[in-house]
Amino acid sequence: MQRFTISLQDELAEQFGTWIAQRGYETRSEAVRDMLRAELERDRQRAAQSLHCVANLSYVYRFGQRELVERLARLQHDHHDVVISTMHMQLDHEHRLETLMLRGATAIVSALADVICAERGVHHGHLNLVSVTEHLSHVHPHHETHHQTHHEGHHESHHQEHRHIHFKPTH
Numbered sequence: 001m002q003r004f005t006i007s008l009q010d011e012l013a014e015q016f017g018t019w020i021a022q023r024g025y026e027t028r029s030e031a032v033r034d035m036l037r038a039e040l041e042r043d044r045q046r047a048a049q050s051l052h053c054v055a056n057l058s059y060v061y062r063f064g065q066r067e068l069v070e071r072l073a074r075l076q077h078d079h080h081d082v083v084i085s086t087m088h089m090q091l092d093h094e095h096r097l098e099t100l101m102l103r104g105a106t107a108i109v110s111a112l113a114d115v116i117c118a119e120r121g122v123h124h125g126h127l128n129l130v131s132v133t134e135h136l137s138h139v140h141p142h143h144e145t146h147h148q149t150h151h152e153g154h155h156e157s158h159h160q161e162h163r164h165i166h167f168k169p170t171h
Contacts, residue, residue: 041131055102055129057113063096065121072119076100079112106131 008016016028025031061068076083085101100116102109109129117125 051106052132053106053109053129054132055109055127057100057102057116057127058097059117059125060091060095060097060123062094062121064094068119068121072116075116082108082112
């Protein structure tokens, strides 16, 4: 671990202290580390060094906007390999908040978010993107319940295989 010292003007140090307290950090070091990680992540994303990501896209849209619900559903359907989950809630009679959980190539996730947020009737779109490293898929055997065969009188285990692609956050 490396240590370094920084100097801050009194007013900035007070604002930083308030910011730390509001967010519940125990030390300045923890806060600075999180700020550095966030800024380095933004830099990686701007430089297109992040190949894969997980993301949350949230936006507000007008429920009654002509064919908007159908267009949004079609976009999500067309990207079924990227859209992992959706949730929406009514804000009032005319507006909904929708949240999409996304996973995949950063360029594709970002492009999909841009297209959705550009739809007429969509407001306040925000993409929270986290870079991840994709690990090769592999197979895990999963055991189902043991059962007794009728003829032989012994327990037999049935296996079911599941393929997984693991994602690990980048630091």
